[in-house]
Amino acid sequence: MKPSVVEIWVWVLIYGGLLGVCTGLAAERYGLALGEPLVTGGSLVASLGVLLxxxxxxxxE
Incomplete structure (x- = not known):
C-alpha cells in the first residue's frame, strides 16, 4: 500500500470515529439505546486511525 493511501485512511478513520463518538454521546443524552454502541464503535475506529x-x-517513502 502506498503511503499516500495510508494517509488518506488515517484521516478518514480518525474523523469518522470522532463523528461516531459525538453522535453516540448526543444519542445517550436523549436516552437512546443506540448511543453506547456508537461511542464504542467510534472509539475503535478512531483508535485504528491512530494506529495507522x-x-x-x-x-x-
Whole structure:
C-alpha cells in the first residue's frame, strides 16, 4: 500500500470515529439505546486511525 493511501485512511478513520463518538454521546443524552454502541464503535475506529499513524511512520517513502 502506498503511503499516500495510508494517509488518506488515517484521516478518514480518525474523523469518522470522532463523528461516531459525538453522535453516540448526543444519542445517550436523549436516552437512546443506540448511543453506547456508537461511542464504542467510534472509539475503535478512531483508535485504528491512530494506529495507522504509527504504521505510516514506519513506512519507507
Amino acid at each position: 499513524i504509527y504504521v505510516r511512520s514506519r513506512m519507507k
